[in-house]
Amino acid sequence: MGNVRTGEIRALTGLRIVAAMWVVLFHFRPLIWEASPRLKDDLAPLFDAGAQGVDLFFILSGFVLAWNYLDRMGSQWSGRATLHFLWLRLSRVWPVYLVTMHIAAAWIIFTLHVGTVPSPDVEKLDAISYARQLFMVQLWYEPFFDGTSWDGPAWSISAEWLAYLLFGGIILVVFRMSRVTRARTLMLLAFAAALPPTVLLLASGHLYTPWSWLPRIVAQFLAGVLACAAVRRLHLGKRAQYAAGFAATLLTAAIVGILYYYDANPVAGMVDPGGVVALLFMPLVVTLSIGIGSLPALLSTRLLVYGGQISFSLYMVHEIVHTSWNWAVQEYQIDLPASVQKLVVVSLIAAAVACAMLLFHAVEEPARRWMRRMVDFRDVQHDVHTGPPAAESNRLASIDQARDARPPRSSARAG
Template sequence: MGVVRTGEIKALTGLRIVAALWVVLFHFRPLIWEASPRLKEDLAPLLNAGAQGVDLFFILSGFVLTWNYLDRMGTHFSGRATLHFLWLRLSRVWPVYLVTMHLAAAWIIFTLHVGATPSADVEKLTAISYVRQLFMVQLWFEPFFDGTSWDGPAWSISAEWLAYLLFGGIILVIFRMARVTRARMLIFLAFVAALPPTLLLLASGHFYTPWSWLPRIVAQFVAGALACAAVRRLQIGRRGQHISGIAAVLLTAAMVGILYYYDANPVAGMIDPGGLVDVLFMPLVVTLAIGVGTLPALLSTRLLVYGGQISFSLYMVHEIVHTSWNWAVQEYQIDLPKSVQKIVVVGLIVAAVAGAIGLYHGVEEPARRWMRRMVDFRDVKHDKHTGPPGAEGGRLASIDHARDTRPPQSSARAG
């Protein structure tokens, strides 16, 4: 085995806010295009693929959970350890999930009693739907995720919850694979594991097909777990770390290039070409995890790390802000000049970020500490974390410090 590593990987924390903003801008596209047609010409290929940010989250979840739990849960199955893990996952995602779920419900009810434009989601507010939303299983009964959740983005949390329930078995397999498999082979297996959504896209031309959410979460989550097992086995010197940092930049450029290429050269029958970039997410996460300088350094800055910490709250609250404005425009027939529309779009994004900050400090962190104390019986105020979905809030030392203090090696090797 290579050097056992633990701790927060700050570049991956920073990557979370990038993924979250990608999703936010994807949902805000109609407003952005209306306010600035020029931006549509320039950014449409990039923002039209913003839904793929969810797949990036799935890979990050598998990676980070494996990073933190491979040694703790991989050696043998323990019902107590599994229940402890699931409770910690609940403490991370459930409080914000519950608040935004009820905010979305309150908003739907508000539109029913105010104005003449009730939300189309009123019919979804049923007792059965409430129970399914409450226990985060609403997606499990539907072939498509659209319309499954009162707060639209919550579908992916329902998918993540399924992955968490499977994690106790997944980690046992990953641990044993990591003991007998070289890092290079583990990276190859991670790449193969991430392929099913792309293969289905190439076969049908559609990224969103019946039950396609299931291979998305399972494949990307397992790919992230295998990638983490590979990184934990890697022994890499400073030169290799710098090369990895450069590779992360090149991978990012390749993703953008692919999106613009297929926009300029559409393939007949392929409706969702943006899904092709998913195959580069796993290599990107690996290079950011082991790389230094360039993009890893940028994502590790204090501002982006903080952004990563509030990214879950932003992901969960932004669509409420978006749909509220859309309702107001329809209800009051708001017609603004382009110059004012630009200000409104920026204001809505700022409002979503402000709401995320409020949720993070007022709900997410206090509730997480409260729920953790129920099982840990200790103060967890200063826990480090990478931000949900898919991150553990344990008391961890930073890997970045370990990188700085480890003696440099002349070359990287996998084994």
């Protein structure tokens, strides 16, 4: 897109909170259905598929990292640059990961000493599990992700860490591919890269099979990287950008429509037929990254961009809020009328968001800046002269600003 190769794509930042809330609602749905059975009739197809918000995160991660690092790391191998990249990724995820991991451990210990209902995760609280989780490798030894982490969602961070370790090699290959491959071919390769999880789903009828997490992270992450390489070769005029924005709206409607279609028309032998919508995630990310118009504009609003910024903290903390309430209900045999249950569900989700905001401002951002200063003296100078830096993506030129600065073109072409 023009000459800008790094920076925040605000619509994709806003998409992060949509993906995070999709996962949150997936986990909270038993409480939601109990509080409002009518909502189950209306929203079950959408909420039941919320676990796939993780797949959307995997694609987003590959796309955004390629957007910021393809030129920096792709032209030649550099051990120093790779280590620098890995440290910056650690600075982004490790602080919140460690805090929520230890909160989850403290909660398990709390249930051992208070009441009569110890957490079912008590048996997982051992030294080996601690060491594996500390270094974010706990998932690498297990065919299924359930029960691998004290804080349930942390399994996906272990998967992401594997993708980060592979990124230095992936980016070398994709950089060279992008120099000799047209944009539409790269887009087709990105679509093909995203296929393995869906192929496995169609073969077994299940989204969760032994080691299925591995093709999910590798395939979706690689698809995101390839899709970004394709986008960087595009030169779009305003008409094409508006068309992409409209296509993003259609893709969103198609995702929702497919989920409701399969709910009304179940497929024999298919337990998770709605999983096929993952094939539309990569085109959705692409069209949002290059499009303008209603949906990209909505996701680029200040509120949703802020939501995207706190989305990782929300993703990591919400299940702790959820499981602690479930424990309290069981321990104290809480039985509330439906009207009060509705208020409780809303309050729990609001509490999760509030905890996410606290984590973001008190842990995620300060720790990220502190860890960055260890390897990047320029950030120290920035702090001394101008105060705290903003998030990495905000300090770089925004792609949205680049669009506005570029003269319009009448057609789109692949490089």
